[in-house]
Amino acid sequence: MRYIIAFIIVVASFLNVNAQAFKYAFVTDTHVGTETGEEDLRRTVNDINQQNDLDFIIVTGDVTEMGTKLEIKLAKEILTGLKKPWYVIPGNHDTGWSESGGVDFIREFGNDKFTFDHNGYRFIACASGPYVRMSDGHIPRDAVVWLDEVLKKTPADMPIVFINHYPIDNSLDNWYEATDRIKKYNIQYAICGHGHANQAMDFEGVPATMGRSNLRAKDSVGGYNVVTMRRDSVLFAVKKPGLAIEPNWRGIALGKFIANSSGKIVRPSYEINATYPQVKQTWNYHASANVVLTPAATKKLVVFGNSIGEVEALSIKDGSKKWGFKTGGAIYSSPVIVGNVIALGSGDGCIYGLDLNSGKEIWKIKTGASVLGTLSY
Helix, strand or coil, X not given: CHHHHHHHHHHHHHHHHHHHCEEEEEECCCCECECCHHHHHHHHHHHXXXXXXXXXXXXXXXXXXXXXXXHHHHHHHHHCCCCCCEEEECCHHHHCCCCCCCHHHHHHXXXXXXXXXXXXXXXXXXXXXXXXXXXXXXXXXXXXXHHHHXXXXXXXXXXXXXXXXXXXXXXXXXXHHHHHHHCCCCEEEEEECCCCCCEEEEECCEEEEECCCCCCCCCCCCCEEEEEECCCEEEEEEECCCCCCCXXXXXXXXXXXXXXXXXXXXXXXXXXXHCCCCCCCCCCCCCCCCCCCCCEECCCEEEEECCCCEEEEEECCCCCXXXXXXXXXXXXXXXXEECCEEEEECCCCEEEEEECCCCCEEEEEEXXXXXXXXXXX
């Protein structure tokens, strides 16, 4: 009898191990809009569709070259051809040169971040900028708020895979807002794109992998990574369309995360604040998204918009919120006050006239394109 029980335990253990084993495709930097971007991505989609052992596909940004509406629509059309679930985030090329300030990407793909669970793992993909032309890489404020909400709902021992377009280092001006958070949980590893080359990395003790670009570059064919998740390790191997998968080039041990880092952990310095002792903070207000414009002010109010389309008015005396209004797109247009009307443009393609005292809409003009610049009168 005890032999039967022992056999059942062994079988159950074997099934449990194999229940956690799976593979996924890690595609990045497809740059649709370049000379070979479209063809390389179509080849990759076709190649992935011929592999029955891949559970899903993750695309880690720079999907397009210039982030135009036409490029984004084309990339979406190609990716829609995938037969397995796929998940995508933007990169700096999708937003930093975007004629809509990143609005077109979100409108076409539905979001600029995602999370899902698979075989006991939680995959979390965070947005990263820039969201205005040629600005530095930056994890948007709304993405940080979203990340806090996701992590709050994540059990402490649940294994996490973190995904971003940029490496989580000083490539982003606020990288620590991500690392400080994920290191408090059972982070297993991170993946990223941006550098166009396979590279083993480490983000303050979090093992990470940068993936190669899907572009063929000087080769005759592009490529991507196949990621094999095993009970105790994760393996990365290059797959070029039409060719056999290459040997594993990277392996990371999996297990309970213990925060440690061999390098010095650097954080921004605020020593400059002591240089001007006559300048003191009266109040502060932490918006729910990035404020990348110049606020407008009266003797009573400070009015500004943010990157998720909210317009807010605060008391200039104590910073308390007086009213709010929501547009359908990111706001990079600085408000202009004329009399009792405050006017500003939105990434949703409209110019709004709001009542200065109440925030209620007085009028709205549709322009047919995102309005990112400041109005004048």
